Amino acid sequence: MRCYRSDSIMWILLGVVALATSATACWSSVTTVSGTHAPETVCSGAMIFSDDFEEFDLEKWQHENTLSGGGNWEFQYYNNNRTNSYVRNGVLYIKPTLTSDQFGEGFLTSGVLNVEGGAPADRCTNPQWYGCERTGSAQNIINPIKSARLRTVNSFSFRYGRVEVRAKMPAGDWLWPAIWMMPAFNAYGTWPASGEIDIVESRGNRNMLSNGNHIGTQEAGSTLHYGPFPALNGWERAHWLRRNNQGYDRNFHRYQLEWTPEHLRFSIDDQEIGFIAPPNGGFWDFANFGGNPNFRNLDNPWKAGSKMAPFDQKFYLIMNLAVGGTNGFFPDGVQNPDPKPWWNGSPTAPRDFWNARGAWLRTWNTNVNNGEDAALQVDYVRIWAL
Numbered sequence: 001m002r003c004y005r006s007d008s009i010m011w012i013l014l015g016v017v018a019l020a021t022s023a024t025a026c027w028s029s030v031t032t033v034s035g036t037h038a039p040e041t042v043c044s045g046a047m048i049f050s051d052d053f054e055e056f057d058l059e060k061w062q063h064e065n066t067l068s069g070g071g072n073w074e075f076q077y078y079n080n081n082r083t084n085s086y087v088r089n090g091v092l093y094i095k096p097t098l099t100s101d102q103f104g105e106g107f108l109t110s111g112v113l114n115v116e117g118g119a120p121a122d123r124c125t126n127p128q129w130y131g132c133e134r135t136g137s138a139q140n141i142i143n144p145i146k147s148a149r150l151r152t153v154n155s156f157s158f159r160y161g162r163v164e165v166r167a168k169m170p171a172g173d174w175l176w177p178a179i180w181m182m183p184a185f186n187a188y189g190t191w192p193a194s195g196e197i198d199i200v201e202s203r204g205n206r207n208m209l210s211n212g213n214h215i216g217t218q219e220a221g222s223t224l225h226y227g228p229f230p231a232l233n234g235w236e237r238a239h240w241l242r243r244n245n246q247g248y249d250r251n252f253h254r255y256q257l258e259w260t261p262e263h264l265r266f267s268i269d270d271q272e273i274g275f276i277a278p279p280n281g282g283f284w285d286f287a288n289f290g291g292n293p294n295f296r297n298l299d300n301p302w303k304a305g306s307k308m309a310p311f312d313q314k315f316y317l318i319m320n321l322a323v324g325g326t327n328g329f330f331p332d333g334v335q336n337p338d339p340k341p342w343w344n345g346s347p348t349a350p351r352d353f354w355n356a357r358g359a360w361l362r363t364w365n366t367n368v369n370n371g372e373d374a375a376l377q378v379d380y381v382r383i384w385a386l
């Protein structure tokens with residue numbers, strides 16, 4: 001009798017304890033976070049950052065303000081302007097417009113554009129590659145497109161986790177949308193030593209072929225960039241493509257990354273498109289940088305890191321819509337209904353592009369759907385801890 005009673009009390013007590021712990025259960029996670037919008041404690045499996053774009057929260061999303069062209073001499077001027085980035089009915093739009101809409105056409109060849117501002121939110125965010133001021137001339141025109149690039153550099157960065165971004169890619173010739181991540185602290189040095197994680201990139205051309213493959217709206221790619229210096233970047237061994245003959249501009253798709261201390265997995269709508277699990281020698285061995293005949297006695301910048309280095313540090317999210325550029329993302333010699341109007345070796349690429357606007361501007365459908373066929377549209381961003 002006595003035994004029975006103490007047993008039942010014990011079971012009741014255990015039940016109370018179990019209820020209490022399950023209500024507040026927080027199993028620790030390997031995921032780490034930082035930033036103004038990072039949670040104080042990271043529980044395994046918990047959502048640690050999200051935005052449904054019910055409003056445009058500029059505390060989460062810092063705008064880039066620069067003419068620098070992303071290091072690829074891209075043709076856009078990234079600015080903080082609600083014509084180029086805005087939220088409506090739960091969707092974020094990043095939409096390209098013409099610089100001449102604001103400053104006039106003559107400005108491109110004769111104006112001076114200084115994007116450095118006095119207010120904290122108006123500072124030029126990237127001075128590299130003449131990013132804060134450019135002077136237009138007949139040869140060297142001012143960036144002819146205005147667009148936007150948003151980032152969580154101050155609000156949120158994380159190491160390891162799962163990312164899902166539901167987005168619709170833009171359609172229009174020479175548009176280059178990207179949803180990607182950059183290292184928050186460059187623990188292994190400057191690009192590409194600290195890595196770059198490209199969740200999705202595509203091209204807006206509806207009917208562009210390269211070597212017989214559709215490389216426009218029907219293709220989406222994921223890529224890792226990593227290497228001791230720009231001339232030695234192992235991205236070709238960590239680059240994956242997926243084709244969809246519907247076109248990624250027709251519907252929203254879920255672009256996903258699973259990033260653990262063992263691997264990175266890229267997926268679209270839960271279908272894996274790329275997977276990489278580096279060997280114990282890490283990305284240095286994976287890309288065989290030690291055996292490169294052109295570069296001897298290289299120092300491995302990741303020797304003090306884990307095998308995932310440089311992908312064992314915190315990264316922040318970036319979403320942008322670029323245009324053109326001369327780095328070969330738009331290869332010379334592609335077949336497009338209207339030929340590519342610039343050579344990647346041309347010193348006048350922005351001018352050559354601008355002079356062909358009669359061809360590409362039609363494809364941006366600026367007169368229908370509020371010009372939003374040419375916009376990168378994002379329904380939500382969600383990030384979970386492992």
Ligand SMILES: *[C@@H]1O[C@H](CO)[C@@H](O)[C@H](O)[C@H]1NC(C)=O
Pocket residue numbers: 081082083097098101102146
């Ligand atoms: C925003 O962009 C529009 C369209 O290019 C332009 O007319 C307007 O002046 C810009 N606003 C600011 C504050 O720069």
